[in-house]
Amino acid sequence: MSAAPHAAAAPDRATSLPPGPPWPMVVQTFLFGGYRHRWLPTLRRRYGDAVLLRIAPRSRRMVLLARPEHIREVFSGSSTTFHAGEGNAILGPLMGPHSVLLLDEDDHLKVRRQLMPAFNGAALRGYRDLVAGITREQVGGWPVGRHAPIHPRMQAITLEVILRVVFGVTDRARLAALRPLVERVVSVSPLIMVAGFYPPLRNYGPWRRHLEVQERMDDLLYAEIAERRTADSLADRHDVLSRLLTTPESSLTDEELRDQLVTLLLAGHETTATGLAWAFHELARNPAVLASAQRVADERDDAYLGAVAKEALRLHPVIYETARVLTEPAEVAGYRLPAGVTVMPVIGLVHSDEEHHPRPREFRPERFLDPDPPSSHTWFPFGGGVRRCLGAGFSLMESEVILREVLTRFDVRAGTSRPEALKARNVTLAPRRGARVMLTPRRPGRRLR
Numbered sequence: 001m002s003a004a005p006h007a008a009a010a011p012d013r014a015t016s017l018p019p020g021p022p023w024p025m026v027v028q029t030f031l032f033g034g035y036r037h038r039w040l041p042t043l044r045r046r047y048g049d050a051v052l053l054r055i056a057p058r059s060r061r062m063v064l065l066a067r068p069e070h071i072r073e074v075f076s077g078s079s080t081t082f083h084a085g086e087g088n089a090i091l092g093p094l095m096g097p098h099s100v101l102l103l104d105e106d107d108h109l110k111v112r113r114q115l116m117p118a119f120n121g122a123a124l125r126g127y128r129d130l131v132a133g134i135t136r137e138q139v140g141g142w143p144v145g146r147h148a149p150i151h152p153r154m155q156a157i158t159l160e161v162i163l164r165v166v167f168g169v170t171d172r173a174r175l176a177a178l179r180p181l182v183e184r185v186v187s188v189s190p191l192i193m194v195a196g197f198y199p200p201l202r203n204y205g206p207w208r209r210h211l212e213v214q215e216r217m218d219d220l221l222y223a224e225i226a227e228r229r230t231a232d233s234l235a236d237r238h239d240v241l242s243r244l245l246t247t248p249e250s251s252l253t254d255e256e257l258r259d260q261l262v263t264l265l266l267a268g269h270e271t272t273a274t275g276l277a278w279a280f281h282e283l284a285r286n287p288a289v290l291a292s293a294q295r296v297a298d299e300r301d302d303a304y305l306g307a308v309a310k311e312a313l314r315l316h317p318v319i320y321e322t323a324r325v326l327t328e329p330a331e332v333a334g335y336r337l338p339a340g341v342t343v344m345p346v347i348g349l350v351h352s353d354e355e356h357h358p359r360p361r362e363f364r365p366e367r368f369l370d371p372d373p374p375s376s377h378t379w380f381p382f383g384g385g386v387r388r389c390l391g392a393g394f395s396l397m398e399s400e401v402i403l404r405e406v407l408t409r410f411d412v413r414a415g416t417s418r419p420e421a422l423k424a425r426n427v428t429l430a431p432r433r434g435a436r437v438m439l440t441p442r443r444p445g446r447r448l449r
């Protein structure tokens with residue numbers, strides 16, 4: 001063979017990028033940060049199934065993916081090529097460099113293995129009564145007979161649950177001080193999060209105030225860690241902190257422990273609360289589904305309630321996309337993408353695609369009870385592969401129990417049939433007005449038990 005064909009073949013191995021909007025990076029960052037749920041579907045229609053964006057900081061190249069077969073290439077790809085930890089860099093200033101979300105390869109696997117026992121099937125069964133008890137305690141104080149946002153009520157329950165799962169029974173005064181600080185840290189705006197990439201900003205206004213709150217939260221966490229290190233009978237305790245301190249071969253530093261605790265506190269409550277807020281929002285707008293859900297709640301049949309939680313996450317994915325940074329060139333979606341590019345499986349685009357979910361705008365939990373339910377390739381609110389959400393099972397269990405406890409007690413009505421708009425809160429997409437619904441106590445005759 002002559003040298004010429006070889007020379008011609010070289011460009012084939014060269015890297016290539018999909019098309020994307022030509023707009024300035026600042027505009028693209030703004031639209032992506034605040035309006036991705038509206039902008040990304042438009043981009044897909046205009047540019048196709050893979051789209052290139054340029055996003056701050058450092059004008060990163062991001063490739064959006066909308067087809068399950070392309071997303072599978074990412075989730076089943078090598079964890080040395082597809083770095084999720086690097087893809088989550090925006091969370092670094094909040095969660096810390098040792099967080100399971102920020103690590104990659106062997107370091108990631110090691111920490112993930114240490115955390116997993118707290119979220120396996122046996123552990124989940126143990127948490128059901130805890131969730132039911134906390135929900136019952138809280139529903140007594142809820143406003144009834146008038147429209148009010150249900151999102152804050154869900155946040156209060158899920159925060160209490162995750163505090164108990166992470167710390168177990170502990171110093172009440174410290175927990176009381178920790179609660180509002182975690183709430184403030186978790187409601188950080190995307191703008192404050194981006195400031196993590198621009199250190200000089202940290203000395204000013206809202207950024208400085210945010211750091212002060214974070215420091216106060218850290219002081220309390222370090223105090224709890226110090227006390228627990230000297231506590232007796234840790235082996236009899238099942239909370240995450242005690243488990244991490246007693247795991248064989250684990251000798252985590254205080255900083256490493258702090259980062260995992262913050263990760264679980266932040267990743268483990270706002271997400272579930274938001275999914276539940278959307279679930280109640282949809283139940284209130286769909287009386288026939290509400291009636292079915294109340295009937296199964298009375299009958300203690302959790303399968304349908306699980307389907308309600310899943311369908312809420314399909315229709316309103318709390319996290320719209322996941323990210324992996326390429327450490328070397330890789331074939332994805334028919335392109336040979338260069339190292340340094342971030343690939344983004346866009347959960348929201350797949351979940352709203354009619355090809356995978358017939359009548360995608362309808363809230364229809366039954367689709368998860370069909371003989372042929374959505375697969376893990378077309379329904380993946382918890383991401384995928386070796387980075388799939390560690391709390392997925394926990395979150396679904398928690399949602400079923402909370403739905404059951406609330407639906408056996410209350411009727412839920414919407415103020416308007418129109419869906420509530422979205423608001424980007426940190427990395428989650430929440431109902432803008434907190435999912436306003438009216439709760440009224442159910443009449444005894446209408447309850448089965």
Ligand code: HEM
Pocket residue numbers: 084100101102112263264267268269271272275313318319321322323381382383384385386387388389390391392394395
């Ligand atoms: C509706 C609720 C939740 C949603 C929608 C959600 C979603 C996600 C997503 C999309 C990821 C990234 C997966 C990927 O990159 O492929 C993730 C990771 C993670 N989530 Fe969740 N999550 C939820 C609840 C929870 C809960 C309750 C916990 C803990 C109790 C939790 C802990 C984590 C952790 C530790 C990771 C990092 C896993 C790793 O990198 O190995 N999440 N979650």
